[in-house]
Amino acid sequence: MTNRITPLTERPSWKALEAHALTARKQHLRELFARDPTRGERLAVEAAGLYLDYSKQRVTDETLALLLQLAGEANLGDRIDAMFRGDRINVTEKRSVLHVALRTPRQESLVVDGQDVVAQVHGVLDKMAGFADRVRSGEWKGHTGRPIRAIVNIGIGGSDLGPVMAYEALRHYSQRDLTFRFVSNVDGTDFAEATLDLDPAETLFIVASKTFTTQETMTNARTARDWSLATLQNPDAVARHFVAVSTNAAEVAAFGIDTANMFGFWDWVGGRYSMDSAIGLSTMIALGPVHFRALLDGFHQMDLHFRTAPFDRNLPVLMALIGLWNTDFLDAGSVAILPYEQYLKRFPAYLQQLVMESNGKQVTQDGTPVGCQTSPIYWGEPGTNGQHSFYQLIHQGTRLVPCDFIAFAQPLHPVGRHHDLLLANVLAQAEALAFGRTREEVEAEGTPAWLVPHRTFEGNRPSSVLVADRLTPAVLGALVALYEHSVFTQGVLWDIDSFDQWGVQLGKVLAERILPELESEGQPVLGHDSSTNALIRRFRDRARSDD
Ligand code: F6P
Secondary structure, eight states: OOOOOOOGGGSHHHHHHHHHHHHHTTOOHHHHHHHOTTHHHHSEEEETTEEEEOTTSSOOHHHHHHHHHHHHHTTHHHHHHHHHHTOOOBTTTTBOOOGGGGGSOTTOOOEETTEEHHHHHHHHHHHHHHHHHHHHHTOSBOTTSOBOOEEEEEOOGGGTHHHHHHHHHTGGGSOTTSEEEEEOOSSHHHHHHHHTTOOGGGEEEEEEOSSSOOHHHHHHHHHHHHHHHHHHOOGGGHHHHEEEEESOHHHHHHHTOOGGGEEEOOTTSOGGGOTTSGGGHHHHHHHOHHHHHHHHHHHHHHHHHHHHSOGGGOHHHHHHHHHHHHHHTSOOOEEEEEESSGGGTTHHHHHIIIIIIHHOOSBOTTSSBOOSOOOOEEEOOOTTGGGGTTHHHHHHSSSOOOEEEEEESSOSSOOTTHHHHHHHHHHHHHHHHHHOBOHHHHHHTTOOGGGHHHHOBOOOOOEEEEEESSOOHHHHHHHHHHHHHHHHHHHHHHTOOTTOOGGGHHHHHHHHHHHHHHHOSSOOOOOSOHHHHHHHHHHHHHHTOOO
16 A cells, blocks of 8 residues: 555645635735734744745734644655755756755865765855956956956856846946846847947856756857857867856867866756856856855855744745745735845846746646646836836736735935835835725715726735845845745645756757758658648748848
8 A cells, every 4th residue: 555645735734724715815904904903013024134024915823823734744844854955855857956055154064975065066166266356357368368358148047047137136246347248048139239249359158057958058159159259260269268157067078168167066956046056157257256155145044044943933934835825725826026126127037937947837746736726927027117017907906916025225326315215115015905995995085986996996915025124145145045945845835846847848849840840941841730830831931031
C-alpha cells in the first residue's frame, strides 16, 4: 500500500478555510476596522528593514490561524529546512535550490555533495569584484587601448530581468560615467537600438546565460560579436570586449570567449533566482563591490528572518498565506504590484518571471492535478502613473485585484513637495480601496440619484503596504528575498515544484521546427494545423514582397 499524502484540498485546515470563507466573504473591511481600533498596528510586521502592513487584507485572526494551520499541515518548517540544507527539492530536475547560499557570509560554510558552496560563491564574488573595479577605474582597456564606457548585458529571462531591474532600482548608486544597456529580445530592434550610439572600441558585452544555449541570447551574442569586429577588425578583440556569465564553460569557449573571462555559477541557482549570482555582474560594475555586498546582506537578513521567525510574525510566510487566501478563497485572479518609487519601474516585470514561472503549475510534485488555483497573474506599474490608467478597474471593476503597494519614507531625490504628494497618493489609494464610499455618503453630498451608482465605491478591496525608510541596495535585497520566499512558501502549500519551468519548452521546440520552414528556398511541405500553415505561407510571401 502506498503512503499517499492527503491532497491539499482534502486537509482539515483547507475544509475549515472553505467553511470560514463563506462568512469571511461577507465581512467588510469597514466592520473589521470598526470592531478593532488597534487593527492597523496589530496586523503589521517588520523585518530586515521592511514594514508590512497587512491590516487592509480581508483576514481576521481566525483566517490567519487557519492559514497557519494549513502551513503546519504542509510541513512548511521541514521544507524550509530542506531548502537551506541543500536537499534536491527541485524534484523534476533533481537539483538543490540554493540561492540562499549566494548571500551567505564568507565565514559560514554549507557542504553539498562534498563541496563547500559558500566558499565557491565567495571565490566568484571576489573575481567579479576584481573585474568590476578594473572596469570602473578604466584599468580594463578595450582592444584599441581605450577604457570601457558602455556595458551591454545580453541575456533573457532571469539572465536579463534581474540585472535590468537591479540596475534601474539602484541607478542612484551607480557610476554615472558608465552607460548600461540590456539586450534580451531576439527582435533585432532591441540590439540595434541598444547599440545605436555606442562605440565598439569602448563597449563591453556581458553574455549572460546559465545554459549558454538559449536561442535569443546566442543570436544576440553573435550579432554583438559581428558588430564589434566590423569596427575592431581583429578576432583578438573578443577577449577585451566579451565576458561570459554561465555554468557552461564548454559552450563559452566554443563561442570564442576565454574562460578566464567567464564568471561561473551552479546548477543549484535557478535563472529567476540568479540576480545575486554572477548574473549580477553588470549590477556590480554599475554599483561597485561595496554596494553589491550590501545588496547581498539585505537578501541574507531576510533569509535569516524567514528561517527563524515564528510563522505568525514571518513576513514571507504571512505574505504567502494571505496571497493564497486571496487566490483560492476570495477568487482573486491577479495581484497588482504598485511601487511608489520610480526607480522600481521594472520591479513588476521582474516579479512576473519570479512568481509566474515558479508557481504557474497545474500538477503537484507527484504529477497529480493540484485541485485549486495556483499562481495569480502578476502585473503592475509605478504609482502614480497607474492611477491615471488602470486603477479605475481596481476601484470599481467587477474583478477583485489585491494590491501590493511599496513606498519609502525618504525620497532619493528630495524635490519640493513631490515626495509628500507621492506618499499622500499611496496612502489615499489603499484607504479608498479598503473603505470605499458608500451610497449614503455619496447621496449626502447632494449627488443626483442617477449618478449615485457611478460615484459609489464598494470598497473591501484588499491591499498590503510595504514600507522601508529608503531604497538602498540592502533594502532591495530584502525586498527581492521577501518575494522569493513568499513564492517558495506558496509552492510548498500547493505542493508544486516551484523551481522547474517545463511550460516554456514546447514553444522553443516548435520554433526550431518552424525556423527552417520560414527560411528555406523552395516551398516546404508544411505539416502544422491549417492556421499555422497559412500564417507561415503569408510571412514567406510578404517577407519578399515590395508592395
Ligand atoms: O525561458 C526559460 C528560461 O530557462 C528561464 O528560466 C531562464 O531564466 C531563461 O530561460 C534564460 O536561460 P539562460 O540563462 O540559460 O539563457
